[in-house]
Amino acid sequence: MIKTAFTCNALRLRHFFRFLWVWVNTCKSGKLTQLCKEETSQFFGISPDSVFLFGSARMGLYSLLMSEKKEGRDEVIVAGYTCVVVTNAIKYADMKAVYIDVEEENLNIDPALLREAISDKTSAIIFTHNYGITCEYIVDFKKEFPEILIIEDAAHTFGSVTKDGQLAGTLGDASFFSMEYSKPITSGMGGIIIVNEAGLRGRLESCYEGLPYYPKMTRLRILASLKIHLFSSSRYNAFLKRWMAGFLYVTGLLYKSPAMELQGEMPGHYPVKLSPYFAYLAYLQIREIGAINEKKDRLCQSYFNTLKDIPGIKQYYSSDYNFVRYPVLFERNITGEKILAIKDDLKRSGIVPGEWFNDVVHPKGSYRYCYIDGSCPVGESVTGRMINFPVTVHKQLNQRDLNRIRQIFVKHLAE
Ligand SMILES: Cc1ncc(COP(=O)(O)O)c(C=O)c1O
Numbered sequence: 001m002i003k004t005a006f007t008c009n010a011l012r013l014r015h016f017f018r019f020l021w022v023w024v025n026t027c028k029s030g031k032l033t034q035l036c037k038e039e040t041s042q043f044f045g046i047s048p049d050s051v052f053l054f055g056s057a058r059m060g061l062y063s064l065l066m067s068e069k070k071e072g073r074d075e076v077i078v079a080g081y082t083c084v085v086v087t088n089a090i091k092y093a094d095m096k097a098v099y100i101d102v103e104e105e106n107l108n109i110d111p112a113l114l115r116e117a118i119s120d121k122t123s124a125i126i127f128t129h130n131y132g133i134t135c136e137y138i139v140d141f142k143k144e145f146p147e148i149l150i151i152e153d154a155a156h157t158f159g160s161v162t163k164d165g166q167l168a169g170t171l172g173d174a175s176f177f178s179m180e181y182s183k184p185i186t187s188g189m190g191g192i193i194i195v196n197e198a199g200l201r202g203r204l205e206s207c208y209e210g211l212p213y214y215p216k217m218t219r220l221r222i223l224a225s226l227k228i229h230l231f232s233s234s235r236y237n238a239f240l241k242r243w244m245a246g247f248l249y250v251t252g253l254l255y256k257s258p259a260m261e262l263q264g265e266m267p268g269h270y271p272v273k274l275s276p277y278f279a280y281l282a283y284l285q286i287r288e289i290g291a292i293n294e295k296k297d298r299l300c301q302s303y304f305n306t307l308k309d310i311p312g313i314k315q316y317y318s319s320d321y322n323f324v325r326y327p328v329l330f331e332r333n334i335t336g337e338k339i340l341a342i343k344d345d346l347k348r349s350g351i352v353p354g355e356w357f358n359d360v361v362h363p364k365g366s367y368r369y370c371y372i373d374g375s376c377p378v379g380e381s382v383t384g385r386m387i388n389f390p391v392t393v394h395k396q397l398n399q400r401d402l403n404r405i406r407q408i409f410v411k412h413l414a415e
Pocket residue numbers: 056057058059082083085086128153155156177178179180190191
C-alpha cells in the first residue's frame with residue numbers, strides 16, 4: 001500500500017553503485033571529501049574553505065553555537081515550527097531556546113515578532129527555510145544586528161533562492177543543510193555547514209579538526225538503511241520497504257535517531273565529521289543538482305496545477321523554491337474530520353501523505369525544550385492542518401494518481 005515515500009529524493013541506484021565501487025577500490029579518502037567541498041562551493045559561489053562536512057546538520061549547528069558562545073548572551077531564537085533536533089542542539093550547547101511564531105503566508109519566522117523578541121541576551125537567530133520556502137528578510141536582520149550570529153536552517157532545501165535571486169545558504173553568517181534520508185540530497189546521515197563569515201570560519205575550524213567519524217558499525221547501519229530507502233523509493237518497489245526494514249531491525253542493522261535523543265538527551269558520537277565515502281555520495285548528487293532540481297520543480301508544478309482552484313487549501317508553489325516535500329495547508333474553516341477523511345481517502349488510494357511538522361517541535365511527543373504551550377498559536381494551528389506530497393526524482397505518482405488526488409480534494413472540499 002505504501003506508494004509514496006519521502007526518502008532518497010535525489011539519490012539514484014547508479015549513484016549508489018558508483019559509491020560502492022569507489023568504496024571497494026578505496027580511493028584516497030581526503031580526495032573524496034575535497035570533491036564534495038569543491039562541488040558545494042561551486043554551486044554556492046563560495047570558497048571550499050567555507051564548507052564543513054558533519055555527521056548531521058544538528059551537529060553542525062551545535063558546533064556553530066559552541067564556537068560562538070559569549071558571556072551573558074545565552075538565548076537562541078528559533079521558529080515555533082521546527083524539528084526537535086534543532087532545539088536539542090541549543091540545549092546541548094547549554095543555551096536557551098526562544099520560540100517565535102511563524103507566518104501562515106510562508107511558514108517561516110514572523111519578522112515583526114522576531115524584532116520585538118531580540119534582546120541583549122540574544123546570541124543567535126536561526127532562520128529556517130521551511131519546506132524550502134525561502135525566508136526573505138535574513139539579510140536585513142544581518143545588517144541591523146551585526147552582534148548576533150545569523151544562522152540559516154537550510155535543511156529543507158538545496159537551491160531555493162530569494163526574490164532577488166540569492167541562494168538560501170548564502171544569506172546569513174552561517175547556514176546548515178541536512179543530508180539525512182528524507183532531505184533534498186542524502187548521504188544517509190550528514191550535514192553541510194557553510195560559514196560566510198571569516199572569523200567564525202577560523203573558530204569552527206579549530207573545533208572541527210579534532211572530531212572523529214561515526215564508528216564503523218554506525219556507518220554500516222547508516223549504509224544498510226540507506227540501501228533500503230533507496231530500493232523502496234520507486235512506486236514499484238515500495239511494498240518491499242516494510243520487509244526489508246524488518247530484516248534490518250531484527251539483525252540490529254537499522255539506523256534511526258536514538259529514542260533518547262528525541263527526549264532531549266545528548267546521544268553518543270555527537271558531534272562527528274562526515275566520513276569521506278559518504279561525502280562522495282553527496283558529491284555525486286550535488287554535481288547533478290541542476291537536472292535534479294528541474295525534475296523536482298516539474299513535479300511541484302503538477303501538484304500546483306492539480307490542486308489549483310480547489311477552495312479551502314493554500315499552496316506555496318514558486319519556481320524560486322526547491323521543496324523537500326510539497327506542502328498543502330488546509331484553511332482554518334476546514335474541520336479536522338474533513339482533513340482526516342481526505343487523508344484516509346488518499347491512503348486508500350496508496351498515496352500516503354506526509355505529516356511534517358505535526359508539532360511546533362516535530363515530531364509530536366518529543367522533547368519541547370523551553371517551549372511554552374500556546375506561545376506560537378500560528379505554528380500550533382498549522383501543525384494540525386498540514387499535509388505533504390513527495391518531491392523526488394523517482395517515479396511514485398503518475399497522471400492517474402494526480403487525477404485521483406484532485407478528485408479526493410474536490411469530493412471533500414468543493415462539492
Ligand atoms: C528544519 C530542520 N532543521 C534541521 C534538521 C536536522 O537535520 P539533521 O537530521 O541532518 O541533523 C531537520 C531534520 O530533520 C529539519 O527538519
